[in-house]
Structures are given as C-alpha cells and as structure tokens.
Amino acid sequence: MGVIRKAGVVGGRAVFFFLLVGGLAGEVGDVEYVPSRDYAVVAEREINRAKSSVAVCLYRIALQPQRSDSPVMRLAESLRKAHGAGVRVEVFLDQNVPFHDEEGPDTGRAESANGAAIRFFRSQGIPVYVDDPAVTTHSKAVVIDETTVLAGSSNWTDAALTRNQETNILVRSPVAAKAVLKEIRSRVWQEPPPDGESVAVPAEFLLNPAYLGRMSKGDERALDVYLYLVREQAGSASTDIFVKYELMAETLGIEAPSDSRRNSQINKVLRTLKNRYRLIDFIRERAGEVRVTLEPLIGDGGARVPLTYWSQGWNRRLSHPAKSFFLISQYESAKSPLRPRWSAARKTMANRYHIRAGNITEGITELRRLNLVEVDYSPNVPRGRPRRASIYIPNSLYDPEEWDRSLNELKAKHGVEKVERAQSAARLVYEDKDLTGITALIDLENKFGRARVDAALKIVSQKNPDNPLRSLPYLIGTIKNRPTDSPGTTPAGVEP
Numbered sequence: 001m002g003v004i005r006k007a008g009v010v011g012g013r014a015v016f017f018f019l020l021v022g023g024l025a026g027e028v029g030d031v032e033y034v035p036s037r038d039y040a041v042v043a044e045r046e047i048n049r050a051k052s053s054v055a056v057c058l059y060r061i062a063l064q065p066q067r068s069d070s071p072v073m074r075l076a077e078s079l080r081k082a083h084g085a086g087v088r089v090e091v092f093l094d095q096n097v098p099f100h101d102e103e104g105p106d107t108g109r110a111e112s113a114n115g116a117a118i119r120f121f122r123s124q125g126i127p128v129y130v131d132d133p134a135v136t137t138h139s140k141a142v143v144i145d146e147t148t149v150l151a152g153s154s155n156w157t158d159a160a161l162t163r164n165q166e167t168n169i170l171v172r173s174p175v176a177a178k179a180v181l182k183e184i185r186s187r188v189w190q191e192p193p194p195d196g197e198s199v200a201v202p203a204e205f206l207l208n209p210a211y212l213g214r215m216s217k218g219d220e221r222a223l224d225v226y227l228y229l230v231r232e233q234a235g236s237a238s239t240d241i242f243v244k245y246e247l248m249a250e251t252l253g254i255e256a257p258s259d260s261r262r263n264s265q266i267n268k269v270l271r272t273l274k275n276r277y278r279l280i281d282f283i284r285e286r287a288g289e290v291r292v293t294l295e296p297l298i299g300d301g302g303a304r305v306p307l308t309y310w311s312q313g314w315n316r317r318l319s320h321p322a323k324s325f326f327l328i329s330q331y332e333s334a335k336s337p338l339r340p341r342w343s344a345a346r347k348t349m350a351n352r353y354h355i356r357a358g359n360i361t362e363g364i365t366e367l368r369r370l371n372l373v374e375v376d377y378s379p380n381v382p383r384g385r386p387r388r389a390s391i392y393i394p395n396s397l398y399d400p401e402e403w404d405r406s407l408n409e410l411k412a413k414h415g416v417e418k419v420e421r422a423q424s425a426a427r428l429v430y431e432d433k434d435l436t437g438i439t440a441l442i443d444l445e446n447k448f449g450r451a452r453v454d455a456a457l458k459i460v461s462q463k464n465p466d467n468p469l470r471s472l473p474y475l476i477g478t479i480k481n482r483p484t485d486s487p488g489t490t491p492a493g494v495e496p
Contacts, residue, residue, distance in 0.1 A: 030170075030171070030172040030173075031169060031170070031171050031172075032169065032170040032171075032172075033168075033169055033170075034150065034152065034168040034169060034170050036154070036160075036161075036164065036165055036166040036167075036168075037161075037162070039150075039152075039154045039160075039161055039166065039168050040071035040074065040075060040161045042150065042170060043075055043078075043142055043150055044074060044075055044078045046142070046144050046148055046150060046170070047075070047078040047079060047082055047142070047144065048078055048081070048082070049144070050082050050087045050144045050145055051087070051145055052087060052088060052145050052146075053087060053088040053089075053090075053143075053144070053145055053146060054079065054082055054087055054088070054089045054090070054142070054143070054144050054145075055089075055090045055091075055092070055142070055143045055181060055184065056079065056089075056090070056091045056092065056141075056142050056143075057091075057092040057093075057137065057139045057140075057141045057142075057143075057184045058091075058092075058093060058094075058137075058139065058140055058141075058155055058156055059093075059094045059136075059137060059138050059139065059140060059155055060094070060113060060114065060155035060156065060157055061076070061091075061093065061114055061117035061155070061156040061157075062113070062116075062117075062155070062156065062157040062158065062159075063076055063116040063117040063120055063156075064116065064158075068341070068376065068391065070158055071158065071161045071162065072156050072157060072158060072161065075156055076117065076120060076121070076156075079091070079121070079126060080124050080126070080338075083124060083125065083126050089126050089127070090126075090127050090128075090129070091117075091121050091126060091127070091128040091129070092128075092129050092130075092131075092137065092139075092184060092187075092189060093114045093117065093118065093128065093129070093130050093131075093137070094114065094130070094131055094136060094137040094138070095114065095130035095131060095192065114130070115396075117156075118130070118192045119340065120340065122192070123339045123340055124339070128191075128192060129189035129190060129191060129192075130189065130190060130191075130192050131187065131188065131189060131190075132188055132190070135187075135188075137187070139151075139184070140152060140153060140154055140155055140168075141180055141184070143177050143180055143181050143184075144177075145177075146174060146177045146178055146181060147172060147173070147174045147177050148170065148171070148172050148173075148177060149170070149171045149173070149176050149177050149180050150168060150169075150170050150171075151168065151169065151171070151180070152166060152167050152168025152169060153166045153167050153168065154166040154168050197306070197307045198304040198305055198306045198307060199230055199231045199234040199304070199305055199307070200230075200234070200301065200302040200303070200304055200305075201227065201230055201302045201303045201304075201305055201327060201331075202230075202297035202298065202299040202302045203297075203298070203299025203301060203302045203303075203331065204297040204298045204299045205226075205279075205297055205299070205302070206299075206302070206303060206327060206328065206331055206353060207299070207352065207353065208297075209354040210277065210278075211277060211279070212324060212327065212353060212354075212355070213353055213354025213355050214277070214354070215277075215324075216320065216321070216324050216354075216355045216356070216359055217356075218320075219272070220320040220323070221269050221272075222269055222272050222273055222276075222277065223320070223323060223324075224252050224315060224323075225248070225252065225266070225269045225270070225273060226273055226277075226279060226280075227305065227315070228248060228251060228252060228310070228315075229241065229243070229273075229280065229292055229294060230294070231305075231307070231310065232292075233294050239293050239294050239295075239296065240291055240292070240293050241291070241292050241294070242285065242289055242290070242291050242292075243289065243290050243291075243292055244288055244289050245259070245262060245263045245266055245288055245289070245290065246259075246262075246288060248266060249262050249265075249266065251310055251315070252315065252316070253315075253316040254266065259288075263288075266290075267284075267290075270282045270290065270292070278295060279294065279295050279297075280292050280293060280294055280295060281293040281295075301331075301334060301335065302331060303327045303328075303330040303331035303334065304330055304334060305326075305327070305330060306396075306397055308397045308399075309326075309397060312397060312398070312399050312400065313400065314326075314397060317400065318366065318367075318370075319362070319363070319366055320359075321359040321360070321362040321363035321366065322362075322363045322366040322367055322370075323363075324353075324355055324359065324360075324363055325360055325363025325364055325366075325367060325373075326363070326367060326372070328349060328353055328355075328360075328363075329342070329367070329373055329392055329394050330394060332344060332392070333392070333393075333394050340393055340394055341376075341391050341392070341393050342391070342392055342393075343388075343389045343390065343391045343392065344389055344392075345389040346360050346361060346364075348389070364392075365430070365465075368430045368431075369427070369430050369431075369432040369433065370432065370433050371395055371398070371431065371432070371433040371434050372394070372395050372397065373392055373393065373394055373395060374392070374393040374395060375390055375391070375392055375393075375430075376390060376391035376392075376393070376468070377390045377466050377467065377468040378390055378391075378468065379468055390466075403433060403435060406435055407419070407435065407438075410435075410438070410439065410442070414442050418442055418445065419438070419442065421441075421445070421450070421453075422438045422439075422441040422442045422445065423438055425441050425453065425457055425475065426438050426441060426472065428457060428460060428461055428470075428475070429460060429470055429471050429472045429474075429475050430465075430470075431472045434472065437472045437476075440476060441453070441475075441476075441479075444476065444479045444480070448479060448480075452479060453479055456475060456478040456479040457475070459478055460474065460475050460478060
C-alpha cells in the first residue's frame, strides 16, 4: 500500500518527500521523474492544462520582467494566463530570503529577493502570500487541480532551470495533492506589505496636449507645482486645499533671499497654472498661506506617483524630460495587460503625449542610468524592415542617500579605484546606479583579473546604445565566458 509522508520541520524549513513504498502505483497514481532541464517545460505544460486551481509554494521566484525570454518569466506568464481564464491561482512565498544569491546581479531589484514576483502577481490580481519573517519556507511544490503535484528541489530561478543539477518528480494523485495543499494551508500566511502610498495624476493631464505636453516645452516649475498640489489634494473630499508657501518651497527646493521673494516666485507659478493651463484657481487667504482649487480632470486611473517621489527628493533630482517619462511609464505600466511591463514605440509615445521624441529619449536614458526603469530593446533587424517596440519595466524608487552609504561601504571594503572601475563599467551599459551589478563586476575582476574585464568592456562598447546586447547580463556573460588567452575573440555562446 502506498504511503505519503512529510519530512519533519528542521530549523524552520519544511521539505516535501514522497516515499514510494510498495504498491505506490495503485495507491498514488502515475509518477514521472522530471530532469533538471525539463522542469520549466513540464511545469508550464501542467499549469496550461489546469481546469480549476493552481497553488504554487516556493522559496524563490527570481522574476526579471525585463527578460521576456526567461523560463521564470514564462512560468509567471502561464500563471497570469491561467488566472485570466478563471483558474484559481494562489502563490505562497518565503519573504526573507537573502538579496544576493546564485542568480547574480540581474535578478529583480526589490526590497526582498521575491519582491519583483510579488509585485508582478499582485498587479495581475493573483493572490500572493508570504510567511512570517521568523520562518523559512523552503518548499518547492506546484499543485494543479488538487490532483497533480510537481515537487522537488527546483526554485523558479534561471540558475535552477538552466544550470543547476536538480531533482523533481511529477505525481498524479488526489491523495498526494490534497496532502500537500493541506500542509501548505496549515501554515501562517500573510499578505505582503504594500509597496507604499501613492497619488494618482489624472490621465487627462498626461494625454491632453494642453497640459503635460505643453509643459514639456520648458515649463518645469509648473509641472512641479501642479504635481505637488495633486499630492496635497489627494484623499480630500474637497477640491480646495490650503497650502503653506514655506512647506511648498521646502518640498520643491525653491530658494529665495526673503519670504516675500519666495512667495512671489510661487505666486507666479500659480498664476501660470491658472491663466495659461486653467488647471487651478487660487486666493491668498492670509500671510504665508494660499487657498487653491484644482479643476477636476477626467481619465482612466492616471499615473500613480509614490509619495517617495517627494520624500526621497526625486522631484528635485530628475530632469524635466525624466519627470515626464516617469509619469508616462507609471501610466503605461498601470494599464498594460502585461504590467508592470509595457511597450510602445517612441514615435507613438511622442504622438500620444505630445512630447518631442528627443525629450522622450533623454528621459528614458536618464531613468535607465538611475536604475528607475529597465529597457528590453528589441533585436536589430535588416535595414528597411520595421523593428518592434522596446519593452519598459519601471523599477521602485530608492533612497539615494542610502545608495551613497552603501557605495561608500563598497569603497571601504574593496578600495576606491576598484569600485570606480566597476562603476565605469556599469555606466557603459547604462546601469550607473545598479549597486548589485557594481558589486558583481568587482567580484568578477577579483576572480578573473582586470585585463579580462577590460577586454569584455571593449567588446560591449562597440554595441550601439539601443543594441539589446549592450546590457549588464551580456557584459557579465562576456567576462565569465571569454577565454583569457584569446583577447580578440567573442565568448562561446554569446552573439557578437
């Protein structure tokens, strides 16, 4: 008679084992061994066949939304499609896995190792849960229709699915499936903490040529003040808000030799918003304060701007084109069926938002360098043939001061010169602020030597800025695979 046993919990880690004891085939059902390189295909096949439910319980999902060709992204997409088809999809994850792991620097950049996956599933309306921080969920199990279990050692990471040696089995058995589900659901789960509060900028502000498009022609202060007023009005049932000049000036970085000059500068912008853009009305109520009435705008949700945009000083750090593209990216991502990923040709964006294509390119480049957006450029095509639009993925805002502190820690550990070389290499592939990538480049120089890194940089520097190979993963792959005694060759398995 078949027996299903669950291994004991050791050190807070629960691992499933199916002990195949005499008569398993008759009691448990079909059992299929799944080799390492077949796991992703088998998992995707079973999820696509789901009729009623899919439950996924994993230690790690290293989702990289910018890599549409990744087996991890394909698995996540299969869950999205199943959810859209009416299948009940649930995802259970560990929430305290370390940020650095075998995946290297090109994993999601998030507050935890599963952060990118959490955001993706939540954006699709798929229920996602995490364990208690004091517990480690080490399970790797997928249960389909309460009849089929795929379990073993494989996490959903590129390393596990393409490089590591893993062991997995597929068991078709209601007995096994229900036992696994019961154990998973008996644990204490909670919803992940929210990504942070945000305010909605109306869609009409972005799409109407009288507003953002007109401001993009040099009226940055009007954009800053309007976004500030939208933030202040958010959550209020009234369109009227009382604004203190001193607080507005402090938030927006408006400096003046006196209070009267400061107030005069702000009043000038308020008059612009009132008379040129017809977005507000305002009346000075008393010294140091003004009452502002925002004109209601229409739109289908608009762009969500995190409050950290102001608290972390991004409203003062970003250029005007970068601010405009940040709003566009937030809006496009929110309404994309593949969110957070979205795609549009630059000419299309220019026409849609009434912003010069050159300004859009400038904004994309700046946000890319600041690690605030990922760009998946489409492959080059023969001259005369159309090239598909690039894919954009917004990254979370981060604290620049915390980033500086972390960089200084790297310099103290590895030396200023080595860190600056790694920064320069990251800058070449538009990852100036990718601290994880900089750290990986330092480690690669320590392992392979500076000459090998320099040789790889020479290869990558010859790629055009919009070449999909001018990227951090390609640079790292070139360094790892490049023969040390053949400085003029292209690494094996890497497209020249």
